[in-house]
């Protein structure tokens with residue numbers, strides 16, 4: 084069959100399309116998309132804007148009333164003429180504090196709740212693994228922490244204060260215009276300049292450094308994580324100085340950006356102060372002229388000028404917020420870089436559907452029968468073809484193989500033959516482009532990845548051992564397991580003796596990445612963990628790839644002994660121990676080229692016999 088002529092199954096085509104797409108670019112500005120994340124809490128944010136407007140409005144009104152009170156008091160009126168203003172001053176002073184407190188409470192509460200939703204979405208996306216493999220670890224941490232926090236920054240500082248400023252600023256302008264039209268217009272012009280023109284300019288100035296800031300933070304985190312985790316190798320190869328220099332470079336870049344950021348902030352604050360001064364002077368001069376003309380009272384002049392002065396307090400924080408929009412937008416882009424990462428496996432047609440039980444061998448799940456008709460027990464791979472992109476060569480081409488219940492099957496072949504691709508399909512990390520994989524008669528692409536991984540599990544080439552105790556590493560697979568079950572699993576993989584000899588037994592800390600264990604012990608621990616999950620099929624993907632030749636044979640032997648009774652698929656390029664497996668499939672360039680027992684293949688002319696002789 085010509086590789087390119089293999090037709091694609093719907094699931095494969097969907098996954099292919101998803102895989103080939105770069106992180107989806109929905110075309111909308113990340114700032115709007117971040118604001119849209121807050122939609123479920125929109126009523127709280129609206130309440131926050133109203134409270135913010137009341138707080139700033141109280142502040143402006145307080146100064147206006149205070150100005151009236153002082154100016155009117157200078158005319159020595161009867162005390163009753165001042166009593167309402169005295170009460171109003173007290174009331175406004177209290178309401179300013181109370182509404183400000185409530186505004187902070189409501190908007191922060193809404194922002195933190197939104198942030199919690201966003202973090203859950205990001206973690207759920209990461210749990211589907213594609214982003215974890217696509218991004219470097221330090222960069223990923225930076226995306227998880229700082230870039231997710233950018234959403235909070237936008238919602239708390241970038242959303243409610245400008246909207247509250249529009250409400251209060253507009254009211255102040257209307258009030259001042261009612262007092263004195265030229266004064267109100269001057270205030271309006273000043274507020275537009277300070278609250279709109281300066282922030283827009285600050286946003287334009289801050290856009291470039293802001294964009295670079297998020298990436299620079301990611302670069303610094305990546306350089307740090309690489310240096311810390313790679314320290315032994317860096318020291319061994321004398322490359323530590325270069326790694327530290329990379330960290331320094333990233334740090335200097337971040338400092339340069341912070342300096343530029345500070346300059347933009349300084350410009351914004353200075354420009355607002357200048358405009359405030361000029362506008363207040365302008366209203367004062369216009370007011371004085373009106374007083375001299377006899378059309379305006381001296382008391383109103385005091386109110387006009389102090390109201391104008393107070394109104395600028397509303398817009399003063401806006402340039403700083405605007406200057407940060409560049410880095411917030413860049414943080415949003417990086418955040419959506421994770422959320423938009425396309426899935427490598429298509430979602431099943433009926434999410435949440437359970438795999439039919441092994442005893443039922445298909446047909447018990449109420450399916451339409453297409454994945455249970457003529458069901459065979461165990462794992463069955465039929466005409467499986469996979470490639471990593473429409474232009475890529477086929478990694479697997481029309482592969483057929485089966486693992487009967489309780490049997491052990493090995494897939495062997497040279498590097499690049501497609502063995503790991505097969506493991507990825509079986510564990511539902513990739514979809515077939517053509518063909519099917521059936522577990523006890525059920526097509527695995529019709530089930531959620533988690534459901535499939537509960538039934539097909541195993542030991543990857545480089546299993547992750549968590550920086551915790553032996554017990555916790557084991558209980559990851561079966562949290563309810565008691566110690567007897569854990570010891571049973573350890574006995575089975577021949578690790579119990581080693582763990583008993585450890586100072587704290589099951590409570591021994593194994594170190595980061597299991598560094599306090601030998602390579603063989605790590606593989607055994609990973610297999611014990613897989614056995615505790617009680618899978619229907621065990622997939623051992625090159626379980627001894629990282630071990631030295633002496634340990635390799637013993638570990639393979641022990642793993643095969645431990646896996647006895649399970650349906651086991653051993654993927655390996657190492658032929659040691661294969662006399663113990665029931666069937667060996669030889670894969671080369673994505674195709675099955677030989678099938679048989681070890682003895683049969685050893686007698687045949689072919690890759691297997693040649694590899695045995697090496």
Ligand SMILES: Nc1ncnc2c1ncn2[C@@H]1O[C@H](COP(=O)(O)OP(=O)(O)OP(=O)(O)O)[C@@H](O)[C@H]1O
Pocket residue numbers: 471475477478496497498499500501502503504505656
């Ligand atoms: N993520 C990927 N993107 C593109 N091509 C890939 C990817 N992973 C594997 N391939 C290609 O698919 C083919 C099969 O690779 P695979 O890793 O499955 O082989 P393998 O037999 O497991 O090799 P090894 O023993 O060296 O791991 C190779 O040509 C490889 O270059």
